[in-house]
Amino acid sequence: MKIQKYRFFDHYIELRSDHAETLTLMEAMFRRFALTEQDKKGDKLRYDVLTQIGGKSGIHTHDFCHIVDNTSLLPALAHGIILRHFLAHIRSHLLFHAAALSHGKKGVIIAADSGCGKTTLALALVRKGFKLLSDETAALNLSTGTLTPYPRCLWIRAGTRRVFQDFAWDFPTHDIAIKTQERTAIHLSSTLMGNTCQPFCLFMIQRPKQADERLCNITLESLPQNLSKQLQQIWITPPTQYGFPTFKIKEADLNILYNACDAQGILVLDVNETAVDPTYYKQTPQITAMSKLTAAISLLRYFLGGAQSVLVQENEQGNAVGLIQPLVKMLKQVNCYQLTPGRLDHTVEMINDLCQS
Amino acid sequence: MTYVSRKDVRxxxxxxxxxxxxxxxxxxxxxxxxxxVIWSLCDGAHTQTxxxxxxxxxxxxxxxxxxQDVQNALNWLRDYQLLEQ
Incomplete structure (x- = not known):
């Protein structure tokens, strides 16, 4: 049995596990969050990931237990469950599925759907001289409005490597944490990582029109009848009859899927989105200014805490709408833009120029 | 004819x-x-004119x-059921 501890904003988590692969994955991804003895402030969340439970494996928190039949899935499931659980408990920050960087003391947030090029753009900006806070989680401190680093490893897909090769660019200095067939997890050199800063620009990446019809391959751990009835309205192809239920849905229906599965306690094992057509990135990039209110509502779409977040459950309206005004307040001094990306080098220059002003 | 906004809409x-x-x-x-401006006038006291x-x-x-702008806005409010029936 081994214990690993990590600090995430106003909480720290204690992971206890006898499963080496789970511990290795978590260590590889979150090593920059490792807790020091002096840093045990905040609320503690404990997670047990154990393999010797009546011949099966299980993931336990203080409020639920999930039994896993197939131990080979344990690392990915543990990561997914633990992440969603502690994100919902964070009170100090609003967390968004977005890249965050700094240019001097100015913070930059880039929000986009998966597969739209956030990581590629973030790495290209680092190459230009920006510092990275995160390629996938922008954390806004609710008290100070500052952007806090979330230095998890970056997961690099083949598409990102291809784009850099096309431009004959080297990757920023990094070391490899994990390598799989589809992706590679890297940590950038600490000299390329940024610190807490005040947000200066927010870019909402415009989805290409064809993305409205982008499909996702979904894999669930099981498909009980009640859930099947709910999901029939959205699946494009019916589920496979063998192994884990797998089917296709439109990307636009992902929220319906997550809500239905959450309600019935069924895990979504995998969501595999098709990447955006590369020709989308051959055009000229364009930006349009956005009002603070429109930007706040658009950004809320990427809120990571979900409906179970304490920030949603405990606000006076009991829903995410109660987060809009605090978010607008935090964006008061932030220049907000809708960005239609194009050629990567031109997009980088455009963002760089805006941050110089 | 006058228009009235729904009271439960915040x-x-x-x-x-x-x-x-x-x-x-x-x-x-x-x-x-x-x-x-149009929303503020959906108080049951103002006609479209x-x-x-x-x-x-x-x-x-x-x-x-x-x-035309006023008509479009009223149509939009009606379509999204933000006005009293």
Whole structure:
């Protein structure tokens, strides 16, 4: 049995596990969050990931237990469950599925759907001289409005490597944490990582029109009848009859899927989105200014805490709408833009120029 | 004919825009400055003609398109069921 501890904003988590692969994955991804003895402030969340439970494996928190039949899935499931659980408990920050960087003391947030090029753009900006806070989680401190680093490893897909090769660019200095067939997890050199800063620009990446019809391959751990009835309205192809239920849905229906599965306690094992057509990135990039209110509502779409977040459950309206005004307040001094990306080098220059002003 | 906004729809001012939250449909809407004026006149006391005049006066414009803008805004509010039936 081994214990690993990590600090995430106003909480720290204690992971206890006898499963080496789970511990290795978590260590590889979150090593920059490792807790020091002096840093045990905040609320503690404990997670047990154990393999010797009546011949099966299980993931336990203080409020639920999930039994896993197939131990080979344990690392990915543990990561997914633990992440969603502690994100919902964070009170100090609003967390968004977005890249965050700094240019001097100015913070930059880039929000986009998966597969739209956030990581590629973030790495290209680092190459230009920006510092990275995160390629996938922008954390806004609710008290100070500052952007806090979330230095998890970056997961690099083949598409990102291809784009850099096309431009004959080297990757920023990094070391490899994990390598799989589809992706590679890297940590950038600490000299390329940024610190807490005040947000200066927010870019909402415009989805290409064809993305409205982008499909996702979904894999669930099981498909009980009640859930099947709910999901029939959205699946494009019916589920496979063998192994884990797998089917296709439109990307636009992902929220319906997550809500239905959450309600019935069924895990979504995998969501595999098709990447955006590369020709989308051959055009000229364009930006349009956005009002603070429109930007706040658009950004809320990427809120990571979900409906179970304490920030949603405990606000006076009991829903995410109660987060809009605090978010607008935090964006008061932030220049907000809708960005239609194009050629990567031109997009980088455009963002760089805006941050110089 | 006059128009009345639904009482359960929450209106929140944010800079020059107004955010409407429909708790039943669970949707939020953003009204631009013109639609915001029209929404404020959906009080059961203003006809569409009076709204046209109010918008002209508010934005100090003599453009003939005002009545079309007002009509479009009212259609939009009706389509999204933000007005009393």
């Amino acid at each position: 209106a929140t001012e944010v800079e020059q825009e107004l955010m409407l939250h429909d708790p039943i449909a669970k949707k939020v809407y953003v009204l631009n400055p013109t639609a915001r 009076q709204m046209n005049e109010a918008v002209r006066s508010h934005f100090q414009t003599t453009t003939l398109d005002v009545s």
